[in-house]
Amino acid sequence: MIEDILFEKFEQYDTIIIHRHERPDLDALGSQLGLKLTLKNKFPNKNIYAVGDPSRRYNFIGSMDLIDDSKFVNALCIIVDVAVANMVSDQRYKMAKEVFVIDHHNNQCDITANWICDNKRIAAAELITDLLIKHNYFIPSDAATALYGGIVTDSGRFQYGYSSSVFNVASHLVKSGANPKYIYDNIYVETQAERDMKLYFQNQIKFKDGVSYIKSGDEVFKKFHVEFQDISRGMVNIMAGVLETEIWCNFTYDVTKDAVIGEFRSRSIPIVDVAKKYGGGGHLLACGATLKDFDEADLVINDFIELIKASQHEDEGE
Ligand SMILES: [Mn+2]
Numbered sequence: 001m002i003e004d005i006l007f008e009k010f011e012q013y014d015t016i017i018i019h020r021h022e023r024p025d026l027d028a029l030g031s032q033l034g035l036k037l038t039l040k041n042k043f044p045n046k047n048i049y050a051v052g053d054p055s056r057r058y059n060f061i062g063s064m065d066l067i068d069d070s071k072f073v074n075a076l077c078i079i080v081d082v083a084v085a086n087m088v089s090d091q092r093y094k095m096a097k098e099v100f101v102i103d104h105h106n107n108q109c110d111i112t113a114n115w116i117c118d119n120k121r122i123a124a125a126e127l128i129t130d131l132l133i134k135h136n137y138f139i140p141s142d143a144a145t146a147l148y149g150g151i152v153t154d155s156g157r158f159q160y161g162y163s164s165s166v167f168n169v170a171s172h173l174v175k176s177g178a179n180p181k182y183i184y185d186n187i188y189v190e191t192q193a194e195r196d197m198k199l200y201f202q203n204q205i206k207f208k209d210g211v212s213y214i215k216s217g218d219e220v221f222k223k224f225h226v227e228f229q230d231i232s233r234g235m236v237n238i239m240a241g242v243l244e245t246e247i248w249c250n251f252t253y254d255v256t257k258d259a260v261i262g263e264f265r266s267r268s269i270p271i272v273d274v275a276k277k278y279g280g281g282g283h284l285l286a287c288g289a290t291l292k293d294f295d296e297a298d299l300v301i302n303d304f305i306e307l308i309k310a311s312q313h314e315d316e317g318e
Pocket residue numbers: 027028081104122123124154
């Protein structure tokens with residue numbers, strides 16, 4: 001098994017460098033730092049580093065190591081939570097002696113590396129924790145907290161992961177001393193300004209035949225001094241959890257691309273084919289596309305309305 005080979009490599013190498021995707025989320029950072037701290041505990045005399053672009057939002061979980069090129073030459077590099085070469089933060093893994101990828105996405109791996117993939121895992125941190133447990137590695141409490149953070153965020157607080165494995169792994173991490181409250185206090189507490197922004201967008205929601213949507217022009221970035229993703233991805237799920245809303249979309253004008261970025265979500269009707277029709281993609285129930293303008297956004301909304309109608313006919317036919 002490729003996993004067993006990886007654990008043999010952990011024993012063999014004196015320098016192990018762990019990478020993940022750029023602009024990291026907490027699964028990327030939690031997987032990376034959880035693995036680093038576990039290896040450091042097991043092999044206190046080895047050089048074990050975590051590298052990549054820093055994150056202001058998630059710096060509560062730990063920081064990155066700044067290392068020079070010479071460290072890579074005889075190193076084992078591990079890349080977590082991504083299998084697409086141009087998304088890896090710090091491309092110096094190419095200088096390493098050997099590279100392993102540990103990922104849970106659907107993408108085919110285009111990195112020259114040994115590839116450990118399980119797309120049934122809700123988080124890379126779930127997969128990594130499971131590998132550590134199977135190989136009898138002791139997980140110290142700070143590593144457990146980092147890994148727990150990855151699982152909590154990628155699973156939407158255990159909303160999207162239905163496998164018993166997620167709960168087994170989370171249970172093991174809590175027994176190892178993970179601190180869920182620390183994660184929750186840092187992730188799910190927002191400033192009054194952030195709450196006010198949500199209230200503003202809540203008031204912009206339009207509804208038509210089962211589809212809720214928000215359209216925002218460039219002026220919202222003059223009103224709120226935030227990054228593009230804070231609105232485009234950050235505000236889409238304020239429309240979630242409404243019985244009458246089957247599908248919800250957030251359309252945000254991106255001045256740097258002169259295009260409208262669409263983020264699409266669905267409670268149960270698969271929508272990714274509509275995203276693909278407009279040149280986008282993603283997951284079955286969570287996807288997006290880059291659209292020419294708001295007229296094209298209206299076409300997307302109409303396609304979603306048709307999907308909802310078709311699913312209702314199916315229900316009647318049963
Ligand atoms: Mn992930």
